[in-house]
Structure formats: structure tokens, C-alpha cells
Amino acid sequence: MKKLNKVAWFEQGFNILKTFGAADLTIENLTNKLNKTKGSFYHHFKNRDDYFEKLLGFWEKKQTFDIEEIRKQEKSFEGINSTLLKLSKKNMDPDIEVAIRAWALRDPLARSFQERIDNQRLGFLRAMFSLMTDDPEQVEMISLIRYCFYIGSHQLIPSIDEKIYKEKIAALMEMFETYVELNKSKKLQTGT
Numbered sequence: 001m002k003k004l005n006k007v008a009w010f011e012q013g014f015n016i017l018k019t020f021g022a023a024d025l026t027i028e029n030l031t032n033k034l035n036k037t038k039g040s041f042y043h044h045f046k047n048r049d050d051y052f053e054k055l056l057g058f059w060e061k062k063q064t065f066d067i068e069e070i071r072k073q074e075k076s077f078e079g080i081n082s083t084l085l086k087l088s089k090k091n092m093d094p095d096i097e098v099a100i101r102a103w104a105l106r107d108p109l110a111r112s113f114q115e116r117i118d119n120q121r122l123g124f125l126r127a128m129f130s131l132m133t134d135d136p137e138q139v140e141m142i143s144l145i146r147y148c149f150y151i152g153s154h155q156l157i158p159s160i161d162e163k164i165y166k167e168k169i170a171a172l173m174e175m176f177e178t179y180v181e182l183n184k185s186k187k188l189q190t191g192t
Contacts, residue, residue, distance in 0.1 A: 022103035094154040
């Protein structure tokens with residue numbers, strides 16, 4: 001029988017979360033799905049709580065964007081949008097996102113991880129959008145709207161088709177660009 005590493009346990013945990021929810025994320029369900037013994041589980045994890053913490057920590061690492069992406073970022077809304085779409089496609093699974101957010105509504109540990117991830121992602125967005133405007137209020141507004149659109153689009157049932165999502169995000173980014181340019185023009189006219 002092939003020995004499993006922790007990643008295999010995490011991937012199965014994500015499958016259970018996506019399909020059935022956090023209530024079904026039990027040692028018994030994990031071992032049954034992986035065709036392993038409870039002893040195999042305890043070889044990697046102290047208990048269920050330890051597994052949860054490590055599972056959420058693994059997920060958090062996958063969700064944290066590399067700050068290097070900001071340094072090499074093209075200074076345009078189109079370039080930023082392209083980078084964000086590429087990173088979210090590479091790092092994020094909408095079904096896991098929805099499942100963990102649902103879990104975080106009821107569980108303090110999941111909530112603390114989700115809160116940290118949201119703060120990290122918003123910080124990343126703020127850094128990206130500050131390349132386009134030096135107005136902190138604009139940066140905050142654009143970052144929140146862009147992030148809320150991302151989160152909300154995955155909560156819809158049925159979910160938004162990927163092609164339509166990309167079209168709507170592109171339109172939203174164009175609106176942001178117009179908004180920033182209009183405010184720059186307004187400031188130049190008023191001398192503020």
C-alpha cells in the first residue's frame with residue numbers, strides 16, 4: 001500500500017469540504033476516502049484539530065500572493081487585471097473558497113484563517129492599485145470593489161461562466177481607470 005504524504009490528506013480534505021461541507025470533514029471520512037487506517041492519519045496529525053489547523057495553514061500558503069508580482073507589474077489597469085486573473089486561476093479554487101467561507105461562519109479557527117487571508121489579499125490589491133493612483137481613498141475603494149466582485153461571483157448559484165466573469169471584470173477595471181482619470185482631471189482643474 002502506497003504511503004500518503006500530508007498533501008494527499010489535505011487534498012482529500014478539500015474534496016470533502018467542497019462536496020459535503022465542514023461537518024463531514026471527519027477522521028473516519030478522510031480515512032475511508034483515502035482507503036487508509038486511522039493509524040495512518042495519526043502518523044501525520046495529533047488529532048482532528050491539528051489536522052484542521054494544518055489544512056487551513058496549507059490553504060493559506062496557497063492563497064498568499066508573491067509580493068514580487070507587484071514589483072514586476074505593468075502600470076496599467078489592464079496589466080493589473082491580467083496579473084490578478086492569472087494569479088487567481090493559478091492559486092484559487094472557487095469551490096474551496098465558498099466551502100471555507102461557509103466553515104468560517106461557524107468555526108473560530110477557520111474564521112481566523114479566512115480573516116488573515118482576506119487581509120493579505122486586500123493588502124496585495126491595495127499595493128497593486130496604488131501603482132495607478134496615489135489617492136488612498138481611491139485605492140481602498142477600488143480594492144474593496146474588485147475583491148467583493150471576486151468573492152460575490154463565487155457565491156452566486158449558478159456561478160458566473162468564466163468567459164462572462166472575465167468580460168465583467170475587464171469592464172469593471174475600465175470603469176476604475178475612467179474614475180481615476182476623471183479625478184486626476186478634476187484635481188488639475190481645481191488645483192487640489
